Amino acid sequence: MADIYRALADATRRVLLDELAAGEGKTLFELCGALTMQHGLSMSRQAVSQHLAVLEEAGLVTTERRGRSKFHYFTPEPLAEIQRRWPHERTPS
Amino acid sequence: MADIYRALADATRRVLLDELAAGEGKTLFELCGALTMQHGLSMSRQAVSQHLAVLEEAGLVTTERRGRSKFHYFTPEPLAEIQRRWPHERTPS
DNA sequence: TTGACATGCAAGATGGCACTTGCCTATTGT
DNA sequence: ACAATAGGCAAGTGCCATCTTGCATGTCAA
Numbered sequence: 001m002a003d004i005y006r007a008l009a010d011a012t013r014r015v016l017l018d019e020l021a022a023g024e025g026k027t028l029f030e031l032c033g034a035l036t037m038q039h040g041l042s043m044s045r046q047a048v049s050q051h052l053a054v055l056e057e058a059g060l061v062t063t064e065r066r067g068r069s070k071f072h073y074f075t076p077e078p079l080a081e082i083q084r085r086w087p088h089e090r091t092p093s
Numbered sequence: 094m095a096d097i098y099r100a101l102a103d104a105t106r107r108v109l110l111d112e113l114a115a116g117e118g119k120t121l122f123e124l125c126g127a128l129t130m131q132h133g134l135s136m137s138r139q140a141v142s143q144h145l146a147v148l149e150e151a152g153l154v155t156t157e158r159r160g161r162s163k164f165h166y167f168t169p170e171p172l173a174e175i176q177r178r179w180p181h182e183r184t185p186s
Numbered sequence: 187t188t189g190a191c192a193t194g195c196a197a198g199a200t201g202g203c204a205c206t207t208g209c210c211t212a213t214t215g216t
Numbered sequence: 217a218c219a220a221t222a223g224g225c226a227a228g229t230g231c232c233a234t235c236t237t238g239c240a241t242g243t244c245a246a
Binding site for chain 4: 120142160
Binding site for chain 1: 191192194
C-alpha cells in the first residue's frame, strides 16, 4: 500500500477524489469529462488513468470491472491515518 | 498559504512534524540532531531548513525567534481541511 | 467476424523537487 | 573587536513524477 501522502500531493488527484466522493461509481471516461467540463483541466485519458492508479495503490480508490467498463469508488478509510498520526482537537459536532 | 498536501508529501517533513508534535519548541539544530540520531536520516542543515520553510508556508509550523535561535512549533489546524474536504465517519470517542 | 468502444502497457520528454555547496547576516560571549 | 554560534540566501545538480504518444488487450453489438 503506497503512501497516501504522495497520492494526495497532486491537485488533479484531489479533484478526482472530489468527483468520486460526490457521486459513486464513475468510469475513466466520465472522470475525464468531469475534469474537462467542470474543472477546466484538460488532460489525456492516460494521464487520468495513471492518476487513478496512484489513488488505487494508496487505497483511496477501489475499482470494480463490469464488462468493458471499470467503475471507481472513493474509499476514505486511509485518510484516518492522518488524524491518528497527528491528532488534534475536533469541535464535537 | 501554500497547500498542505505538498507539505505532507515528503517523508522527512512528516518526521519533522512528528518531532514537533512530541516536544514543542525545537530549533533547527535540535531537529537536525533528532533526524540523524533517532531516525537515521542524515541530511545537511540547509535541507532541514528548507523543509521547515515548506512546513511554515503551509501553516503547519509556526516559528518564534529568541536571540539567535528560532523555535519551531507544530500547528495542527491546517490538517482539518482534509477532514472538511473528504469527511468520513469517526468512531465517536 | 468485424468494427467500435473502454481501458491497459510502455517508452520518451519535460518540469519541478530535494539536496548540496558556498557565502552571507545576525546574535552572543569574552 | 573578535570569534563562535544559529540561521538565511542563492545557484547548481540529479532524480523522480507527470504527461504525452503509440500500440495492444479485452468487451460488446451487428
